Amino acid sequence: xGGITQSPKYLFRKEGQNVTLSCEQNLNxxxxxxxxxxxxxxxRLIYYSQxxxxxxxxxxxxxxxxxxxxxESFPLTVTSxxxxxxxxxxxxxxxxxxxxxxxxxxxxxxxxxx
Amino acid sequence: AxxxxxxxxxxxxxxxxxxxxxxNYSSSVPPYLFWYVQYPNQGLQLLLKYTSAATLVKGINGFxxxxxxxxxxxxxxxxxxxxxxxxxxxxxVGGKAAGNKLTFGGGTRVLVKP
Numbered sequence: 001x002g003g004i005t006q007s008p009k010y011l012f013r014k015e016g017q018n019v020t021l022s023c024e025q026n027l028n029x030x031x032x033x034x035x036x037x038x039x040x041x042x043x044r045l046i047y048y049s050q051x052x053x054x055x056x057x058x059x060x061x062x063x064x065x066x067x068x069x070x071x072e073s074f075p076l077t078v079t080s081x082x083x084x085x086x087x088x089x090x091x092x093x094x095x096x097x098x099x100x101x102x103x104x105x106x107x108x109x110x111x112x113x114x
Numbered sequence: 115a116x117x118x119x120x121x122x123x124x125x126x127x128x129x130x131x132x133x134x135x136x137x138n139y140s141s142s143v144p145p146y147l148f149w150y151v152q153y154p155n156q157g158l159q160l161l162l163k164y165t166s167a168a169t170l171v172k173g174i175n176g177f178x179x180x181x182x183x184x185x186x187x188x189x190x191x192x193x194x195x196x197x198x199x200x201x202x203x204x205x206x207v208g209g210k211a212a213g214n215k216l217t218f219g220g221g222t223r224v225l226v227k228p
Contacts (some may be wrong), residue, residue, distance in 0.1 A: 004157075031214060040123060042204060042218035043158075058215070090157055094214050100146040100165040101214045105157030 002027045004106035006091050011111050013078075013085070021076045021109045023091035029104070031097040032074040036060060037088040037108075046089075049074055050097035078111060086113045116141040116207045120219035128227050133192040135222050137179075137205035140186060147188040148206040148216065149179055158204060164188060175199070200226045 045058030063082025162173025
């Protein structure tokens with residue numbers, strides 16, 4: 001079955017530590033996205049990538065980093081510079097980057113900073 | 115710039131009653147509009163989308179939405195609520211100029227009473 005796999009589902013981190021969230025898709029989609037979800041705020045775009053080896057900052061990129069070395073993979077690193085990293089993180093992909101395309105979402109990773 | 119406002123963070127309906135979720139948007143270009151549904155601790159799933167074809171859009175699970183340009187609205191309705199409709203619903207807007215980057219509303223959580 002085609003889809004998006006995010007891991008880990010739950011992650012606990014001590015303050016000052018970097019963590020990396022995995023996102024893998026087997027849908028052969030060109031575009032991939034990372035969103036952050038906080039209660040009452042909807043989803044906010046962190047980074048997106050329209051093609052391999054290229055990515056752009058979204059609305060809240062500070063304290064995060066990404067890479068896109070393979071079409072299937074778009075890992076997100078939450079660095080110690082992110083002031084409030086506790087949140088639900090969602091990875092998504094779309095068949096292309098032009099407007100109007102459906103986003104397909106993974107099941108999310110919940111990060112808690114202790 | 116684009117933005118989305120969902121009126122009401124929580125909505126309670128009786129089983130069998132009408133479900134109405136409100137969404138107003140702003141966009142400097144003709145918009146693409148989406149409704150997504152999220153069940154607890156899961157990713158988002160597309161309910162329906164408007165991409166400048168018919169203004170009344172039918173989606174999955176008996177939901178539909180009407181695009182009203184004069185009111186800048188895209189409200190979601192379902193004639194008869196089912197217990198399985200209990201979830202959080204997100205309205206999102208995109209535009210050709212924004213690529214496939216979507217701006218999401220804050221979400222509306224639906225509670226269905228037996």
